[in-house]
Amino acid sequence: MDAPDQPITSYAPPARRRGFIKAMHQIAADRGGGPVRVYFSTPPGLSDRPNWTRRLSILQRQLPDGVELLHYETAFDPVGDYFAQWPPLAATLDGLVLTGRRREERRTREHTLGPVARQELITMVSAGRPVLLHSMEHGLVPVLDCRPKRVGQEPRQRLRLTIPRGWSPSEPTLQAALHALGAEPAEKTGEVEPVKPAHLTHPFAAPPLAP
Template structure:
């Protein structure tokens, strides 16, 4: 349980956060300026018909680096064709993923729940060490790394509940590193390169892919 007298800006350990920042900076430093960057915005189907949906898409697009190609379901998928092979093909072309999820309890505004499809999309991208960000209207973009994950239910219908840190700030270095990794302009600063021989960090995949703990 969160303690009210201690600021909580992330649920990840400092070591995992450092590994994440280094991994994101490595992506940024390795991108040739001008290379196209594609990001998929995953949202529950009911969001797509809301009057406010386009406004939310525009807000998200404005929060991303200039030049990012932001894809939605309507852009990326043919509804008459099976989703799964289409996702497998699309995922190989993506540089990042944005998830929205749904809020089930108004008393807990920092909690968002991803359905089975969004959870699998998340697992695909974190396993490929690509940046994944959660979007909440009140908080903006939050790296999933910094959220507290809780798996709900059983496969193949398992969902994922993400809790945003109580004291989250958009100036956090993990978000800045993730946005740098998605910047088509790339990065050439030598200090952003990882140390030689440093292992690839397992900064995200484990909390989302491990089997649920027994009660």
């Protein structure tokens, strides 16, 4: 548990944060024209709640202007096989926003992702795309900055993400992620060596099987 007198802004090591920021700026520098597409992954039933439209509107305002925000109802054929549809959709996405279930309503910093959302996260992090956790209380938070904890066993393993106690929307990781999702391509300022995302995926992936 976090010490109450020592709020932190990220659970990620400084080197990993620097690598993430560098990678996000590289995405912005390399992006060509065309729409920027972000998928909002939610637990089942969330879109049936009375505040769903308001939630989408708030999230859209928190993303850069011009971002095309997709969700399950707009991205998938409901009578088709989700698992067959996800890979081709993921290949067209520029980013992923997730939200999870809470164990208790008052624990607004803890979100638990189901097995499907966890795999979506791994897919997008592995591709080097920005992945953000969204809550109504804390806004957008890069998953990189959250504390991950795997819960349960495969194939139903879930992922609990905890938002840092001292999180602020001014954190450079969030600003870099939003820059990567900006609808207009950024002006190139020089060649930057791409950052491989494998070390970012590791905290969210399943542990290797014992021999």
